Amino acid sequence: MNPVPTDGGPGAQGAAPVLSARSVVQRFGATLALAGVDLDVRSGEVLGLVGANGAGKSTLMAVLAGLLAPTEGRVEIDGSAVTLGTPAAAAAHGIALVPQHVETALVPELSVAENLVLDRIARGELGALPSRRRIRAEARAIAGEELLERAGIRLDDRAGSLRTAQAQQLLIRRALHRGARVLILDEPTAALSVTEQRELHAQVRRLAADGTAVVYITHHLAEFVGLADRVVALREGRVVDEFSTPIEPARLVSAILGPIEHLPDERPVREAGDAVLSLRGLRVRADAPTVDLDLRRGEVLGITGLLGAGKTELLRQVVGAEPLVDGSMTLDGAAFAPEHPADAIARGLGFVPEDRRRDAELPEWDLVRNTTLAELRPHRRFGLLSARSERAATAALIRSLGIVAAGPRALLSSLSGGNRQKVVVARWLAAGSRVLVLDEPFRGVDLGARADIGALIRSSAVEAAIVASSDPEEILEVADRIIVLADGAVAGEFRPDELDEASLAELLVASTEKDPA
Amino acid sequence: ASTPAADDDTVRIALVRQLSQGDYYEQWLAGAQAQADELGAELQIFNADGDNAQQSTDLDSAVAQGFDAIAIDHGNTETVQPGTQAAIDDGIPVVAFDVDTEVDGVVNIAQSDNELASLVLEQLVADTAGEAEVIYAYVAGFAPLDRRNAVWEETLEENPGLEQVAQVGAVNESTAADTASQVSAALQANPGTTAIFAPYDEFAKGAVLALQDLGLEDQVKVYGADISTADIEVITAEGSPWVATAATDPANVGAVTVRAAYLAATGGDVDDSIEVPPFLFTRDALVESGATTILDLTEAFPELSTPDVAPVD
């Protein structure tokens, strides 16, 4: 509750704000998402925004981009109050948003090209009868030939077939192309690889140099170094602190988490026991080399690699979500050949999928039902489900995982991204899974929650876990042993104390460069 | 004569109908209502809208409410029988129009579908000298149509010169339009056709539509059944191929039914079987009469009204 004066900060050298929030309050029913926020965005600056999951970052951006009408307070552009009302109105003022969840920004049935030019079509810039060729040409110009080539994107495919990373890059291009005065990037790097991240940073700096204001949200505090001119921290819907260059990630942490919480200190790398799960001769694709792996009791095995290295394809085979391309597996020494996720679950596996919205969430269900979905049998009394038993189990998990929600009966859709991820992890703890397989579990998850989830999968309830992530920082933080995957092949194995983040990142990049696609 | 229900002396009649929608039922009801008003009776209408199970329930409801008489308008024997039996057991007189309840003590009223079909078919045979390729419009499962069908089958047997080249028909909300499409197709396949027997006015209208589409009004004649204001317009139109139809006046039949129910309720004198005879209208006669509406028709053909059937003094 001590709003920090925002004038006079360095970075934009005192330029007049282009876009401001003034005492913005946003309520969702009983939830106070924003409790009176003042924020100035100046042209030519890169403004970082940090805060724990549920702090209100996305909500604030939605207000600034005209997606939400604030309950109280106002938005100013060039110093005068405006009513944005719709994203179209915001766009007319030169405000562009790339939202946190890319699926919410794409129309799956339309082609990639049509999605890229959708805003221009909406504004009528392509006329009443835009030809396919025109749309394709415009889309090509927006996406850039080199991206299409590199990411293997075909403009005529349905947008629904895009992978998260591809979609994210395309949406960024779409927003950049609009020539916005203010560009808002809500966790743009959550699904980007190291190289793609670096590229994006360079691009953002170029834009700022040209006078665009960029608001940049991320949970990877290290990204701000050399990128942001100024970082504002939100907590519980309020601005709690502001930092200017040089940005020191360590100082940001306490601003985000508040005085009470603190991250655990250096954790010991654990020594593993015998193999719980063994993969022999698996392939991520029919034309890929074979992969042999052992997951040992008591360890967290980190799998990393650039986007498209084959992590997801490997993990989905392990949990029975896809048929095995080749090879065989054993679990606890016995043959393990799941034909359906149910088979894997019955053997004690739990799977947190990469695309949480599509593959894990039931948004219109409350937390209780989302949590108990994978194992309902323990809650049966006389053949019927006991609401009390389900609720009690969930309430305990909400507490132990620190999930921020209005209560066990809150709808999942009302939670912030990071908290939803915790609910998905909670589902497997509720199901009593012994072996957890997590694909990009930290995407969009804040530092505190990351530590919480990390601690969870290392807890005694879990015998062993596999964590796949393309982010070196995350992997180093959580894994006891690291496997680097490149183009479907195991390119190396390391202990986390042998490496630091920068060298792991270099390794990832190098592992693919030897074999350009 | 619009006394409110509060009057204990008012005769209360329940009219339990299978269908309400369409010209025939509309005019039937208008005749019934007018007669009830004239008699000072109160008529409560139960409309099953084609749902036979609902009609059965309506009948139960009418029995439960203790009407002075119940009139049933169309329905299936099995479906209305239990309710009718219950009414008779409760001492409520029942009048049934065009449905055989198979319950003793019920006053049965019928427009003779047999006679109706015979009248038109005699005309068809006379016009064609018993030699014709005929398209026949019929859908099974509707009691009046089934009865008319029986006459058609007899006629075919008796007249070896008549050949049924195609059978068409569809019963739904757009019967006329759908029948037209089918008749068109049948006519394409059977260019020798000279007559269409369509013993239901919606079928007949569909057949006329098809002939107009194909410009075959001069070659093929339509023999229909039933009559309504709209039908009169179609029949009397310039060059209409619809040359004959047989019908009773639905308003008259409705009135007869209400009179019979009133008599039964008030202990008057009523036969337990009443027949309303149908009447053959040829196109020529209709054109000559100058009638354009059902009202004109009852003036031009006084035989249509049968005040002497079930008279109330």
Added chain:
Amino acid sequence: MTTTSLADRLRDGVYRSGLLVLLAALIVYFAVTLPAFGTPRNAVIILQSVAITAIIAMGVTISLTVGGFDLSVGSNVSFVVMLTTAAQVYYEAPPVVAVLIGLAAGALIGLLNGLLVVVARVPDLLATLGTMFVFAGLALVLTAGQSVSSGSIVSGEPAPGRITEPFAWLGRGVVLGLPVPVVVMIVLGVVVTVMLSRSRLGRLLAAVGGNADAARLAGVRVGRIKVTAYVLSGTLASVGGVLLAARLGRGDVGVGGSYLLETVAAALIGFAVLGANRPNGFGTLVGAVFVGVLLNGLTMLNVPYYTQDLIKGAILVGALVMSFSALFKRKDAS
């Protein structure tokens, strides 16, 4: 953090029970104006008039729960009506056998729908549209388009069998003062409502309807659950068909046709009950009863039949607007 004002709660109440309040108001209004309305006997008549619709609508609700849509229920009813009556009249099947044949046929229609959707991957609406035509057609072909009644003529001869008393009892018999179809409706209504809201199967059905991908990864055998849903839907439709055949005492051609729209209407109206905004068993029952009360009362008021649709529609639209705008006002204000 939480400030739920009294006004909010009131609005919430109206929203949650808008349709129930309206139903209660209607009942009170009719009971006051019409002495014959408020009798127990009339209550039974109203329930009788909606029983078959409600039973079939429970099946539709189950298919809606898995995100499907069973367009074939009406044809299913027609087919089962013809099958059970023809079995008895043409082939002298004993009533019990006829009923079992009818139920088995309904379950098989459901299974076929389920396999088309799950194995052949035909979208729900299309698959059930196809089977809708097929079984409407089979219902006709079974008897060459003729209605079936005791004494029907088959190839020139009167058919040997007849619809017997024990079978007709299913449509008209009385148990504990209630007609058999009403008893069946109450029992199945409770069973389906509890199944959907309280059982593991119900939860899995809803999971598949909510997000099939997520359900699969959480170990739900999505295909099996979908097939189960269609089998249940088909079986419930056939229960309706058997009761209808018993009530009519004959096999009326095309008799099931009107049930598609009526049952979908009941299930959809059910969305607005207690703020569910999704298929639910209790809501479906309320939806069916709502329509029954309205038609019964309007008939007693001697409102011309041609205004009844309008009144029904206007009241429905009013209730919907009330329910849903309140719902969203609440969400927005939030």
Added chain:
Amino acid sequence: MTTTSLADRLRDGVYRSGLLVLLAALIVYFAVTLPAFGTPRNAVIILQSVAITAIIAMGVTISLTVGGFDLSVGSNVSFVVMLTTAAQVYYEAPPVVAVLIGLAAGALIGLLNGLLVVVARVPDLLATLGTMFVFAGLALVLTAGQSVSSGSIVSGEPAPGRITEPFAWLGRGVVLGLPVPVVVMIVLGVVVTVMLSRSRLGRLLAAVGGNADAARLAGVRVGRIKVTAYVLSGTLASVGGVLLAARLGRGDVGVGGSYLLETVAAALIGFAVLGANRPNGFGTLVGAVFVGVLLNGLTMLNVPYYTQDLIKGAILVGALVMSFSALFKRKDAS
């Protein structure tokens, strides 16, 4: 990386054009067995028989495109038929005025649907279910349940007006050798198909239907687009209504009722055309023509009417299974 074998491509071709291939096969079969089938005149008859259905189905397709569902089209047709004929017969409105009134009424019904969905936030199916009842009711109330024809009796007097030749021409007239409804169908079919697949509006409609949030974020005015879709759907239904009134030459009560199912069927069958798996104008046209060809050919073959539904259903199910299992085989393999 991609190895598209010949077999794959063939399968792909079958999948994409399964329904078209079947349609062609049917036409060839009928033309060979039935000399009268393959004539230009019969082609016109077939088109005539599906024209009104196809026009209304184009509207349904538009409502499906925005992710809605317009259950009110049948009632809309009924209402417009009664309105245009009553205007002429009861109030002596000139044909042009009657047509304009009819189209305006259709557009207004669409607007009402749109506002219920967008402003009152009633879910599509429920909103249009409500207006379905309301306008089916209004169609009846308009004339107190009577059909309208020249010489109808209004309060004891014959009505003053009549259905005139120019109006009837809309239903029966011939332009360039084609019946007017067929010409209208072709013109509107092309316009709607191009609109949906090529125009700005069509893409915005698809965007709203595909992901309303994404559309909104890209600056699409979602509410307006939805309302536009319903207004177009309502207007197309009213075009169908006007043509139907003209074709019948009178106002038949409840005549529109059967169009709901028929048009939805056409639009749904259209999903399977050219592998779209979503609403599309061309597919809807093919769907309507498919049904028309089948019924025409079967009637000519003198197949009993009661087997036609079965044959229609069986062929449809076959085509669907072929289309969709091939589609998914292909997807799975990839």
